[in-house]
Amino acid sequence: MDAFKQQEPKTPLHFTLSSWDQEEGGITAGFTGRRGGLGTAPYDTLNLAFHVGDDHDTVIHNRRMLAEHLGFTLQDWTCAEQVHGRRIAVIGEMDRGAGSTGRHTAIQDSDGLLTDVPGVLLTSFYADCVPLYFLDPVRGVVGLAHAGWKGTVSGIAEAMVERMNEHYGSRSADIRCAIGPSIGMCCYEVDQVVMDRIAGLQLSRERQERPREPFFEEKGGGKTMLNLKEINRHIMIKAGILADHIECTTWCTSCRNDLFFSYRKDGGVTGRMASWMGIRKR
Template sequence: MLSSKGKMSDYSLEFKVTNGLSYYISSLLLEKHGILVVFTTRRGGVSAEPYASLNLAFHVGDDRDCVLKNREILCNTLGIDLKRMVCAEQVHGASVALVDEKAVGKGAFSIDESIPDTDSLVSGQENIPLALFFADCVPVILVEPKRRMIAVVHAGWKGIYKDIISNTLKLMSFDKSLDKKNLLAFIGPSIGVCCFKAGTELVRNFSARFNGRDWLQKDRIDLRSLVKRQLIKNFVLPKNIYACDNCCTSCRKDTFFSYRAEGSKTGRQAAMAMICSQ
């Protein structure tokens, strides 16, 4: 149970294994507020190499039946109705969609039915699981437990550069009732600064966009650090940020899918959030 500071903390993410399926979950958040926050690994599914085994994305070349079975395994383990899952056609942008009952089931069984051109999903309605998919980019889940609002964010380097975190929080605050001091932010497994080597042009562009140098180690960019910076800039309290800081997807390809380490033929793990019925 590690927070962003590596200390025990109430809503910290725990690593669990259930019937061979391994994942990170905030158990206390679920128990206390009825809000599910989960980050999956690559373990516990039926897909064959190079997608072994819990690939949850349709667009990577895996057998569709295997992906569906993997989604069923995950949903059955977590007590989720797959037919209500909402997914997006992720394009490494900064667009955000507000999800309600009209969107239920979009992308659950086909990428063609996903919410188009979107990298962040926001909802305040119960029993709508939001899911996005990752293989190095930073998965972020935002929760306002008092108002019962959630967001799942696909924060790749392009989305971070375009400030997708701010865009998401603006939509979460659309009716002005969001109290940011109550916001919780969960950062799942992603590529670490150890492995995200960037070219000269990218470093130059990021240096022009972000002040300071705490996010840069020579030619390596710390994407998690930039996400935390954007969260704090938007008034999320540092003590309310919980991160898998020691989980580099590129270093640990035995546990996670990694585009950087494995190339284009690999699977995707998921970040998923849902407001459970009271």
């Protein structure tokens, strides 16, 4: 069974990270699809991001609907302006609701969010990039990271683990991670410019870091099919995460364009899904 369980059709809560919800009763985590909202083409129907050109009130409606479905409010929705970097923002009570109703109030220049505050609903936005989830059940910390190829090569997964260790006193061996729906190696073709950056990661094929799948597959003509999910899993392990503490989806956003927005499949004009993670108030 996939780590991300598809929910009933026509609900905004499409894919839950069900094992975390079951084992950690106070945690909610998951990933939306493209169905169940109010948007019209090319944002049909559950676009959750302001920056793509969709109607502002429609996005607000979709966000409120998802938040309330999860047991939160729109005022709990907390997000950042993503820049494909590795900056991690620690979210306190005063930051709750940042970016919920407009981009000008969002946490600026951040692709990772961490919190230990109950009632904060962390969110991040995607249309092929890789959503990364982090949970320290010992310290009660949850986090999200947005990893496109730039964030991947900058090591945002490692930066998240380091920030959890430094700020909250987490131990890498306690942290659990998940890798959500994103474009797969089957569909993600890149050029030599990207591969030159990937080469700098010095991906190991030895010991615990041995990949379950190839990191990439050369096609010839300077083109390569790239496996961002597996590369991020490898980076997590090198950062001290136990291999059996990482769950990875098989969903490809490009293959299943009927379920997901895909920047590549939709020609660059499309909506955005959201990853979410939060600690419910007791």
